[in-house]
Amino acid sequence: MQNNKNLVALNEVIIHCRECPRLVEWREIVAVRKKKAYVDREYWGKPGPGFGDINGRLLIIGLAPGAHGSNRTGRMFTGDASGDFLFPALHHAGFANQPNAESSSDGLELFNVFITAVCRCVPPKNKPTRMEIENCRYYLKSEMKLMRNLKGIVALGSIAFYESILLLKNTYNFQSEIKLKFGHGSVYLEKNTHTPWLLASYHPSRQNTQTGRLTEKMFASIWRKAKNLLPTRN
Numbered sequence: 001m002q003n004n005k006n007l008v009a010l011n012e013v014i015i016h017c018r019e020c021p022r023l024v025e026w027r028e029i030v031a032v033r034k035k036k037a038y039v040d041r042e043y044w045g046k047p048g049p050g051f052g053d054i055n056g057r058l059l060i061i062g063l064a065p066g067a068h069g070s071n072r073t074g075r076m077f078t079g080d081a082s083g084d085f086l087f088p089a090l091h092h093a094g095f096a097n098q099p100n101a102e103s104s105s106d107g108l109e110l111f112n113v114f115i116t117a118v119c120r121c122v123p124p125k126n127k128p129t130r131m132e133i134e135n136c137r138y139y140l141k142s143e144m145k146l147m148r149n150l151k152g153i154v155a156l157g158s159i160a161f162y163e164s165i166l167l168l169k170n171t172y173n174f175q176s177e178i179k180l181k182f183g184h185g186s187v188y189l190e191k192n193t194h195t196p197w198l199l200a201s202y203h204p205s206r207q208n209t210q211t212g213r214l215t216e217k218m219f220a221s222i223w224r225k226a227k228n229l230l231p232t233r234n
Helices: 002-015 021-033 081-093 130-146 158-172 216-233
Strands: 058-062 113-117 152-156 197-201
Touching: 002 130, 058 130, 058 158, 081 216, 113 130, 130 158, 152 158, 152 216, 158 197, 197 216
Parallel strands: 058 113, 058 152, 152 197
Antiparallel strands: none
């Protein structure tokens, strides 16, 4: 399928990107220093492409690769605490064939879902600069355009939420009549049915899940909402 070929070509561009010197340096330092638990593992140490069903209807957008998660495994949300929280929820909701994600060869399959991020390289202290976010925007926009069946976006965290709004405005002429404000569980829909809806969620980072800001029950409600919204936006 041509769309899959286009995704492969885009991913080749992504993984060879060296646009942001600070991020290039940091991702490669992390890949050499490693975490003690993974000292015998080979780290990916390159930008992380999106993965999943590019012909699906749901797009999930996170912030950036984890230092010892996808910067190690080469696959978004794989091998870290955020993924340990995300994939069981996706599996329970029927968007994934299994609840665990340990490596890029673990057999994980996503159904009707594509997962990506605002930034493709791990940022120091998980804080990309505005310029680094802007440098990566082209990749996210390109993935969104490849999703010809796109009906909805789940934005994990406020940065992903506001980037989603910007891209929806640029790509679909998104013009909400209300002020868009990030809040867990908030849903924004356009009158124009060709424009994807936007659903906000707290990011499943350890900072949120271990403090109780984001619970399993709260996260499960996000995926129930997503499933309920999809059939109404054909």
